[in-house]
Amino acid sequence: MTYSLLIKNARTRFSGGETVSIGVKGDKIEAIEKSLPEKEAEQVIDAKGNLVTESFVNGHLHLCKVYTLEMVGQDALSSYHGGTMGGAMTAIEQASRVKERYDESWIIENVRKACTLARKYGNTHIRAFADTDTKARLEGIKALLKAREEFKDIVDLQVVAFPQDGVVRDPGAEDYIRSALELGADVVGGIPWIEYTDLDMQEHIDRMFALAKEFDKDISMLIDDAGDPGLRSLEMLAVKTIKVGWQGRVTAQHCRAMALYPEPYFRKVLALLQKARIGLVSDPQTGPLHARVRDLYDAGVSVALGQDDIADAYYPFGRNNMLEVAFLAVHLLWMTTFGDMEIIYDLITTNAARAMGIKGHKLEVGGNADLVVLNAKDVYHAIWEHEAPLHVIRKGKDVTVH
Ligand SMILES: [Zn+2]
Numbered sequence: 001m002t003y004s005l006l007i008k009n010a011r012t013r014f015s016g017g018e019t020v021s022i023g024v025k026g027d028k029i030e031a032i033e034k035s036l037p038e039k040e041a042e043q044v045i046d047a048k049g050n051l052v053t054e055s056f057v058n059g060h061l062h063l064c065k066v067y068t069l070e071m072v073g074q075d076a077l078s079s080y081h082g083g084t085m086g087g088a089m090t091a092i093e094q095a096s097r098v099k100e101r102y103d104e105s106w107i108i109e110n111v112r113k114a115c116t117l118a119r120k121y122g123n124t125h126i127r128a129f130a131d132t133d134t135k136a137r138l139e140g141i142k143a144l145l146k147a148r149e150e151f152k153d154i155v156d157l158q159v160v161a162f163p164q165d166g167v168v169r170d171p172g173a174e175d176y177i178r179s180a181l182e183l184g185a186d187v188v189g190g191i192p193w194i195e196y197t198d199l200d201m202q203e204h205i206d207r208m209f210a211l212a213k214e215f216d217k218d219i220s221m222l223i224d225d226a227g228d229p230g231l232r233s234l235e236m237l238a239v240k241t242i243k244v245g246w247q248g249r250v251t252a253q254h255c256r257a258m259a260l261y262p263e264p265y266f267r268k269v270l271a272l273l274q275k276a277r278i279g280l281v282s283d284p285q286t287g288p289l290h291a292r293v294r295d296l297y298d299a300g301v302s303v304a305l306g307q308d309d310i311a312d313a314y315y316p317f318g319r320n321n322m323l324e325v326a327f328l329a330v331h332l333l334w335m336t337t338f339g340d341m342e343i344i345y346d347l348i349t350t351n352a353a354r355a356m357g358i359k360g361h362k363l364e365v366g367g368n369a370d371l372v373v374l375n376a377k378d379v380y381h382a383i384w385e386h387e388a389p390l391h392v393i394r395k396g397k398d399v400t401v402h
Contacts, residue, residue, distance in 0.1 A: 003030060004396055005369070006041035010052035011377060012363060013342070019049055024369040027395040032365055045391055045398065047373045051382055053345070054363050055124040055370040055392065056322035057352035059281035060220075060253045060306025062314075063128035063147075063157070064140030065098070067110040069311045072098040076313035085227035085256060085289055089194060095313035096165055099135035107143035114310055114320055115147055118155045120401050121321040122372035122389040127220060127251070127281070127306070127356055128157045129189060131164040132180045133173040141180045154399050158356065160220050162189030167207055168200040174207055181215045188212040190221035192233040193257075201233050205240050218249045218357060220281075224257035227289055229265075231257040238272035251279040251355055253306065256289040266292065273301050279355025283308035284332035285325060286315040293333055297343055297351070304352035305329055305344070322348040323386035330383060338380050345379045369396035 005024040012020060012032075023031035023041070038044050072095060080091035118126060128148075130140035141161060148157040161180035163173040167190070177188065190208040192201040205221075212219050219241075224231035234255055241250045252273075258266065273280065279302040284290045286308040296303045305325050310318035326344045330336055335344055346352075353361035360368040372389035376382035392400045 001042050002040040003036070003042070005043045005045070005393065005398065006036055006038060007045045007047050007052055007371070007373065008035070008038065009049055010047040010373070011049055012052055013345070013379060019047075022052060022363075022371070024393070024396045027369050029363065029365055029367045029369050043398065045373060049377060050390065051374045051376055051378055052363070052371055053374070054349040054353070054361055055122045055372050055394065056348050057125040057304065057356060057358065057361065058118070058123050058307050058320065058322055059127055059251065059279070059304035059352050059355055060283060060308050061126050061128050061320070062309055062312060063111055063114060063126065063144055064107055064130040064136070065312040066114040066310040067312075068098050069313060069316055071101070072313045077316065080314050081288055083227070085287060088226035091314065092164065092194060096135055098313065099131060099133075102136045102139040104139045104142045107140055108146055111143050111147045112150070115151045115155050116401070118320040119392065119399060120388050121319065121323070122392040123155065123320045123322050124370050124392070124394050125156045125353065125356065125358055125361070126158065127160060127187065129160045129162040129220070130180070132161040132176045132189070133163050133165050133170050134176065135165065138176060138179060138183065141183060141185060145184055153397070154394050158186045160187040160189040161185040162191070164191060166191065166194045167204040168195050177208070177211060181211060181217065186217065188215070188217050188219050190219065192221060192236065193224045193226065193231050198232060202236055205233070205236055209240055209244055209246070212246070213244065219246065220251045220253060223252040223255045225254040225287070226257060227260065228257055229260035229262070234258070235269055235272060238269070238276040238278055241276040241278060248277040249357065250276065251281055253281045254283065254287070255280060255291040256287055258291045259289040270296070270299055270301070274299065277302070279304060281306045281355060285328040290332065293347070294335060294343070297347070302351055302355035303347055304355040305347045321386060321388070323382055326383050327386045341379050341383050344383065370394055
């Protein structure tokens with residue numbers, strides 16, 4: 001057999017309204033033609049003129065905290081979302097209480113539930129953050145590493161060891177990050193803006209980069225996630241990235257302070273982001289301020305969207321449905337034209353993959369056979385209805401659940 005899987009009558013984003021056949025062999029796309037011989041395929045899926053695209057990529061999810069909102073209570077929600085995010089640090093302090101009860105045995109159940117939803121909604125790649133600090137210890141990390149193994153053929157979890165309560169502020173957190181890396185965590189986390197002074201922020205960044213270098217890991221940091229245009233940790237992160245030669249290996253999540261930057265400072269930071277090739281992940285649905293997604297995209301920065309939270313202290317909803325995240329982003333970023341929606345779609349597929357260092361995530365010959373067959377004819381209708389895909393293809397296999 002030439003193909004292990006063949007998808008016929010597929011419309012793609014670039015097939016000009018025509019349908020094509022997509023031939024898959026193993027975990028790669030082998031051919032895309034007007035039509036391909038069905039008898040040469042072990043399995044055939046009829047897309048019936050629906051849109052077929054790359055599967056969805058989620059640039060940021062606090063996976064250890066999913067479904068903890070009802071356990072932790074609602075205090076943090078109003079602190080985080082109120083006014084112009086002046087209380088964001090208070091929210092993190094309130095939310096951290098839940099970690100006193102952290103235990104791998106109940107966390108893993110929640111993680112499995114979220115990963116099963118990811119499968120349903122065709123969200124096959126997730127940069128998954130686990131709080132790794134003196135309160136959470138290694139309980140979240142252990143649960144996520146277990147889930148990474150369990151779901152490895154369906155959902156690719158890039159596990160981030162994340163010192164949610166700071167590094168300088170939380171003596172001992174750094175040792176837990178080191179232990180998490182020794183256990184096999186994929187990415188070094190950070191949240192420099194939460195430290196009390198600029199000097200401490202720099203030290204936070206320096207210490208996490210030292211670990212990343214030692215273990216040869218990529219870096220993902222939560223950056224300037226409050227309504228304060230004076231926060232400077234994005235600039236510090238970019239400068240450090242260039243200094244140590246980690247270009248293309250660093251992502252910055254949130255960066256909400258950017259919404260309040262004076263224009264000259266925004267342009268300076270943009271130039272640094274370009275030089276450092278930092279990927280930027282925005283989650284417009286989980287807070288009232290947003291990074292300047294459209295301007296960053298136009299400047300060629302690898303921008304992505306993230307689910308961020310599923311029913312935790314910071315956000316009450318979420319289903320790991322990146323089309324739902326896209327639907328919300330269209331409103332919150334006011335990117336409502338069809339052209340804008342095509343950009344938004346890039347931010348949950350190809351652009352997000354680029355930000356996260358995933359190679360070959362493209363619907364093209366030789367690309368990865370990680371695909372979705374949607375119940376929609378084009379991107380506009382896909383975002384409008386944000387339904388689960390009709391088929392989810394992962395590593396060339398149909399892994400659909402309904
Ligand atoms: Zn977050």
